[in-house]
Amino acid sequence: MHNLVCIKHTPDSAAKMLVENGQVSWGDAPMVVNPWDEYAIEEALSVRDKLGGRVTALTMGPESSKEALKTAIAMGCDHGILISDESMSSYDARITSIVISKAIAKLDNVQLVFFGKQAIDGDTGLVPMSVAYTLGWSGFSYVAELAEIDIDNESIGVIRLLEEGRQSCSGKLPAVISVVKEINEPRYPSFVGIRKASKAEIQVLTLDDLELGDQISSKHNGSLNWSELQEIPRKSTDAEIVEGSDLNSIASELVEKLIEDKVI
Amino acid sequence: MGSGVWVYIDHFRSNPLAASWEAMSVAKLVASKLETSVTSLVFGNQIGQLVEETSKYVSDTIIVCDDHTMEDFRVEAYGALAAQLYQEYEPQIILLPATSRGRDLSAFLSMKLGVGVVTDCIDVDVEGEYTKVMRPVYAGKLNAKISLDGLHPQIISLRPRAFPEAEECNGAPKIIEVEAVLSESDIMVKVLDYSDSRGDVSLTDANIIVSGGRGVGGPEGFNPVRELADVLDASVGASRAAVDSGWISYDHQVGQTGRTVSPDLYIACGISGAIQHQAGMRTSKIIVAINKDIDAPIMKLAHYGIVADLFEFLPIFIAELKSYLK
Ligand SMILES: Cc1cc2nc3c(=O)[nH]c(=O)nc-3n(C[C@H](O)[C@H](O)[C@H](O)COP(=O)(O)OP(=O)(O)OC[C@H]3O[C@@H](n4cnc5c(N)ncnc54)[C@H](O)[C@@H]3O)c2cc1C
Ligand SMILES: Nc1ncnc2c1ncn2[C@@H]1O[C@H](COP(=O)(O)O)[C@@H](O)[C@H]1O
Numbered sequence: 161m162h163n164l165v166c167i168k169h170t171p172d173s174a175a176k177m178l179v180e181n182g183q184v185s186w187g188d189a190p191m192v193v194n195p196w197d198e199y200a201i202e203e204a205l206s207v208r209d210k211l212g213g214r215v216t217a218l219t220m221g222p223e224s225s226k227e228a229l230k231t232a233i234a235m236g237c238d239h240g241i242l243i244s245d246e247s248m249s250s251y252d253a254r255i256t257s258i259v260i261s262k263a264i265a266k267l268d269n270v271q272l273v274f275f276g277k278q279a280i281d282g283d284t285g286l287v288p289m290s291v292a293y294t295l296g297w298s299g300f301s302y303v304a305e306l307a308e309i310d311i312d313n314e315s316i317g318v319i320r321l322l323e324e325g326r327q328s329c330s331g332k333l334p335a336v337i338s339v340v341k342e343i344n345e346p347r348y349p350s351f352v353g354i355r356k357a358s359k360a361e362i363q364v365l366t367l368d369d370l371e372l373g374d375q376i377s378s379k380h381n382g383s384l385n386w387s388e389l390q391e392i393p394r395k396s397t398d399a400e401i402v403e404g405s406d407l408n409s410i411a412s413e414l415v416e417k418l419i420e421d422k423v424i
Numbered sequence: 425m426g427s428g429v430w431v432y433i434d435h436f437r438s439n440p441l442a443a444s445w446e447a448m449s450v451a452k453l454v455a456s457k458l459e460t461s462v463t464s465l466v467f468g469n470q471i472g473q474l475v476e477e478t479s480k481y482v483s484d485t486i487i488v489c490d491d492h493t494m495e496d497f498r499v500e501a502y503g504a505l506a507a508q509l510y511q512e513y514e515p516q517i518i519l520l521p522a523t524s525r526g527r528d529l530s531a532f533l534s535m536k537l538g539v540g541v542v543t544d545c546i547d548v549d550v551e552g553e554y555t556k557v558m559r560p561v562y563a564g565k566l567n568a569k570i571s572l573d574g575l576h577p578q579i580i581s582l583r584p585r586a587f588p589e590a591e592e593c594n595g596a597p598k599i600i601e602v603e604a605v606l607s608e609s610d611i612m613v614k615v616l617d618y619s620d621s622r623g624d625v626s627l628t629d630a631n632i633i634v635s636g637g638r639g640v641g642g643p644e645g646f647n648p649v650r651e652l653a654d655v656l657d658a659s660v661g662a663s664r665a666a667v668d669s670g671w672i673s674y675d676h677q678v679g680q681t682g683r684t685v686s687p688d689l690y691i692a693c694g695i696s697g698a699i700q701h702q703a704g705m706r707t708s709k710i711i712v713a714i715n716k717d718i719d720a721p722i723m724k725l726a727h728y729g730i731v732a733d734l735f736e737f738l739p740i741f742i743a744e745l746k747s748y749l750k
Pocket of ligand 2: 166167168194196197200218219220253256260275276277278279280282283284285287288
């Protein structure tokens with residue numbers, strides 16, 4: 161079984177974001193594997209551990225995103241692919257999905273593609289289902305449990321976490337899923353894995369390799385234009401500490417304030 | 425280029441989400457600016473009641489697909505129909521609530537119609553053909569202004585609770601009934617059943633949320649938190665520390681790797697307010713922090729801070745509220 165996991169290299173979730181000349185910067189805060197994607201990696205690995213086969217990690221981004229692939233390999237992935245091209249800078253989710261789908265279609269015999277629920281930079285959560293659409297495969301978003309994989313019957317059963325509860329559903333293989341945190345507890349990179357990652361050859365694909373050169377560079381037809389980034393005005397003051405002679409008077413003071421604010 | 429504003433009415437088993445009526449209010453505002461009409465899309469199975477409810481809000485047209493293949497939201501079926509309807513009517517703008525379903529549908533339409541879409545917007549500004557929206561990025565640490573100029577259609581999903589709900593009006597909308605595009609055998613995904621469907625309000629829709637963190641100390645520590653939530657008719661949230669300790673299930677988690685919420689009132693009990701927790705609740709209108717530690721980061725974000733042991737304070741606060749709410 162060949163499983164693929166798509167990952168993104170993002171600034172650490174604790175990084176302070178600043179805007180300089182309309183561009184985002186995060187100082188020297190480290191870049192990490194998008195936290196949601198760690199669950200996707202873990203799930204791909206545990207399916208391999210159970211059913212055999214191999215796991216390929218794939219990312220699209222600048223040369224530096226190789227680091228994310230190395231982390232994935234250190235966790236246990238067998239192989240890493242970077243899609244990187246001079247011409248690409250800020251692709252929206254649609255273009256990203258077209259490129260990733262093309263790469264997946266070129267790979268050998270992929271049965272399952274794992275994604276995180278969303279990437280913590282853009283926070284759009286569009287790519288997984290967009291890739292499912294483009295490939296014409298069954299797509300399951302917000303998966304909290306992979307209940308069943310039946311390779312002989314080419315079927316898959318999952319449990320999805322919706323706002324209102326859990327939904328169990330089934331579909332055909334090959335399939336695309338995006339996972340939520342509940343699905344597993346990601347493993348740490350192992351010592352052996354880290355050694356393997358440091359020696360790993362990362363395969364690099366360009367848009368020309370994917371025969372997308374023309375299609376994509378006919379320039380962002382139908383793409384979004386991120387015109388401006390803004391910092392959010394911060395609350396300048398600390399909380400008003402509600403005080404009183406005892407807890408009873410603090411409680412009644414708080415109730416009064418909440419009534420005044422019309423929230424209760 | 426076509427005209428008209430569409431709004432997708434999101435529902436769970438025929439119960440509409442408040443976020444749908446919020447999207448409706450944006451649709452009306454945008455349509456009046458553009459001097460065009462509002463059309464709602466209502467897809468489902470045996471949805472007479474839902475269509476009736478929708479009629480209370482929209483004054484122009486409702487496109488209804490009432491079909492057994494539409495029983496559960498499945499993006500293949502809903503998307504195929506919405507895309508075909510788009511080809512027929514060519515609206516200028518399509519609005520959806522940014523719920524799990526709205527997001528998946530917007531992804532489908534993006535690919536099928538060949539346009540970029542923006543999700544989770546908190547502000548929409550339309551001027552003639554120029555549409556600009558604002559959405560939070562980097563876990564709400566920054567806002568991005570995004571232009572959809574030149575896109576046909578302009579597809580925008582709206583963050584729940586970022587806009588007011590539409591008011592009811594006495595219109596008599598025109599109802600257009602349409603057939604599903606796919607038959608059951610064309611649809612790859614089958615929905616088997618539901619479990620755990622929450623009786624309480626889902627976190628994303630809640631007006632008030634009471635959350636507990638590591639400070640509640642254990643599963644029983646959520647008892648006073650739940651009791652407070654009951655008194656306020658609120659939903660119960662939690663920090664990741666409480667979820668990871670196994671004290672409460674993951675669907676209660678608020679934060680970067682949990683749910684993003686934006687209630688009128690958020691009460692954090694025994695939560696330090698790590699940046700990843702803030703990412704999920706910072707847009708709440710009023711934030712109350714109950715914490716022993718006056719230096720906890722949550723005290724910077726909160727509007728009101730109570731420096732106390734939550735187990736001592738909550739029972740007193742609950743009693744106070746009960747006597748007020750009586
Ligand atoms: C990639 C990533 C993603 C994450 N995603 C999330 C997320 O989605 N949501 C999330 O919440 N966290 C998330 N975290 C974890 C986050 O960093 C914090 O570890 C977590 O929020 C801490 O939870 P807490 O505030 O309950 O616990 P603590 O930080 O341990 O805080 C407990 C607080 O309770 C107070 N307290 C203790 N006892 C009492 C008492 N009796 N009465 C009153 N106060 C008391 C203490 O003073 C303290 O401030 C994430 C972390 C990472 C790295
Ligand atoms: N450039 C990329 N390369 C590889 N995977 C990506 C990329 N962008 C997004 N993804 C994947 O798609 C998921 C959803 O991302 P997004 O739709 O951008 O929020 C992420 O968790 C990743 O798994």
